[in-house]
Amino acid sequence: GAGVxxxxxxxxxxxxxxxxxxxxxxxxxxxxYWYRQSLGxxxxxxxxxxxxxxxxxxxxxxxxxxxxxxxxxxxxLTIQRTQQEDSAVYLCASTFRHGNEKLFFGxxxxxxxx
Amino acid sequence: xxQVMQIPQYQHVQEGEDFTTYCNSSTTLSNIQWYKQRPGGHxxxxxxxxxxxxxxxxxxxxxxxxxxxKNSSLHITATQTTDVGTYFCAPQAGNTPLxxxxxxxxxxxx
Numbered sequence: 001g002a003g004v005x006x007x008x009x010x011x012x013x014x015x016x017x018x019x020x021x022x023x024x025x026x027x028x029x030x031x032x033y034w035y036r037q038s039l040g041x042x043x044x045x046x047x048x049x050x051x052x053x054x055x056x057x058x059x060x061x062x063x064x065x066x067x068x069x070x071x072x073x074x075x076x077l078t079i080q081r082t083q084q085e086d087s088a089v090y091l092c093a094s095t096f097r098h099g100n101e102k103l104f105f106g107x108x109x110x111x112x113x114x
Numbered sequence: 115x116x117q118v119m120q121i122p123q124y125q126h127v128q129e130g131e132d133f134t135t136y137c138n139s140s141t142t143l144s145n146i147q148w149y150k151q152r153p154g155g156h157x158x159x160x161x162x163x164x165x166x167x168x169x170x171x172x173x174x175x176x177x178x179x180x181x182x183x184k185n186s187s188l189h190i191t192a193t194q195t196t197d198v199g200t201y202f203c204a205p206q207a208g209n210t211p212l213x214x215x216x217x218x219x220x221x222x223x224x
Contacts, residue, residue: 033212042216043157043202056211091156102147102159103204103212 002026004106006092012112013082021077021109025094032075033093033103034067043091049075050097082113117141120203120215128223133190135218137203146186147204147212148177157202157214160188193222 005024013019025032034046045059049069060066064082069075079086089110093103117140127133137146145164149157161170163179163186170177174197176189186205190197200217 035214040219043214045211045213048211059211093157102162103149103157105156105158107156 004092004094004104006090006106006109008109009107010110010112012114014114015084016081018078018080019082019111021079021090021092021111023075023077023092023094023106025073025075025092026104027073028096029094029104030072030097031095031101032069033095034075034077035091035093036088037091037108038088046077046090079111082111084113087111087113118203118205118213118215120218122218123216124219124221126221126223127193129195130192133193133197133220134187135201135203135220136185136187137205137215138185139205139207141184141207143183143205143207145206146179147206148186148188149202149204149214150199151202151217152199155199160201190220193220195222195224198222 007022030051033048035043036046037043047055047057047067049055064080067077089108091105091108093105095101095103119138121136147162148160150160151157161177166183167181168179174191178187200219202217203215204212206212
């Protein structure tokens with residue numbers, strides 16, 4: 001596609017439910033990042049994928065968070081047993097390769113946990 | 115691990131005034147990127163600096179990379195209302211994930 005696509009754009013869920021957030025990177029981009037942005041705050045790194053290498057999961061805040069990238073393209077971020085503090089905008093970004101390359105961001109998924 | 119400090123956190127200026135945001139790292143960097151996020155939008159890449167002492171200009175924006183490659187600044191001359199947003203630095207040291215500073219939120223009063 002022309003840009004990074006994220007879905008859904010908004011997600012409202014109840015505390016304790018699981019949610020899945022999807023990211024379609026720009027075609028040909030081998031590196032994909034997930035970030036979290038709480039209201040009025042900076043971008044918190046969560047995880048990144050580079051080609052077929054093992055992902056860097058060092059930013060995931062708890063074992064309730066996981067992500068996968070199928071076929072080197074689409075990625076899904078899963079949050080299990082959501083908590084109110086998980087409410088934030090989840091941003092996905094892609095680039096040709098990790099390191100020394102600019103990131104292209106999607107419009108994000110606004111997650112609200114009630 | 116890498117520590118990044120971006121200051122100030124907020125800046126309110128009158129239209130036409132200059133604005134500067136600073137990014138300081140505890141470690142020597144391989145490069146640094148700058149992004150702008152408009153209110154309600156997503157971050158958009160502005161520029162990347164790689165060389166020690168590098169200075170790059172984009173119209174009214176001037177970006178600098180320190181000689182020691184540990185700090186960087188973004189300066190906007192004669193701010194306009196279109197400059198409103200949050201400016202993030204994203205320093206990188208070696209093969210590490212791109213970690214963003216907390217950003218400087220710029221408000222421009224017309």
